[in-house]
Amino acid sequence: MSQKQPVYFIPHGGGPWHVMDGNNRFGGWSDLRAFLESVKGELPERPKAILAVTAHWDDVDTVTLSTAEKPGMYYDYYGFPPHTYQINYPAPGAPDIADHVRKLLAEAGIPTETDAERGYDHGTFVPLMVAFPDADIPVIQMSIRKDLDPAFHIALGRALAPLRDEGILIVGSGLSYHNMRMFGSTDPGHVAQAKAFDDWLKATLESSDMAERDNRLAHWWDNPDARACHFPTPEHFLPVMVAAGAGGDVAGHQVFKGIVVEKPYSGYRWG
Secondary structure: OOOOOOEEEEEOOOOOHHHOOOOOOOOOOHHHHHHHHHHHHHOOOOOOEEEEEEOOOOOOOOEEEEOOOOOOEOOOOOOOOHHHHOOOOOOOOOHHHHHHHHHHHHHOOOOEEEEOOOOEOHHHHHHHHHHOOOOOOOEEEEOOOOOOOHHHHHHHHHHHHHHHHHOEEEEEEEOOOEEOOOOOOOOHHHHHHHHHHHHHHHHHHOOOOHHHHHHHHHOHHHOHHHHHHEEOOOHHHHHHHHHHHHHOOOOOEEEEEEEEOOEEEEEEEEO
């Protein structure tokens, strides 16, 4: 019998920061490395597989799962040094588990598609290379849906929750702060909005009232600080919804808080 795995929402940082030797254009990711390196040791046992829900697969109308046995690499970033396009993360795929996930979602009335060609994007391979460097745990990469509907993605996570009892680690990979125009800014007003949004997120995800949490997440875009922290599009926040849904009625816990150019970004765990 497998031990129940937790759920994580993890920040994946900016581009291929993990191989930039401190020369990333924004900096501020060294504390993220320490957090990601700690994740493996916090698990109850070695996961049977990792289901990685990535913000960087957001161009599909239907939730899609990778089914390649040996996924390649998808370098979905631009303008970085040549060596960052030679990264390899050879973790095996798990088409059999992907099929099992599809059946589970079908029972919840959620249609899915498969993609046997897509490789690991940097929302998947960057954090997993740091957290699980041996690349020996099978990974199923999952998209979000391009309508970015919060309520749907909460329900998606809830439908995935039984996988935890089967020893499958669910990881939502995104960023709680992702304003591409203001990443490098130290404008005091914007920094204040980023801090206010991070506080709001912590209060929301750590709420023991699941209905209240779901309602706050479903209407997160009404929060003006949310709009300030996610520009031009909010896809990096949707994995939060999936992770919170998979967490069920258990309150989340902020297990990481970092700073990038004076603005906080966070990671959470359920279970």
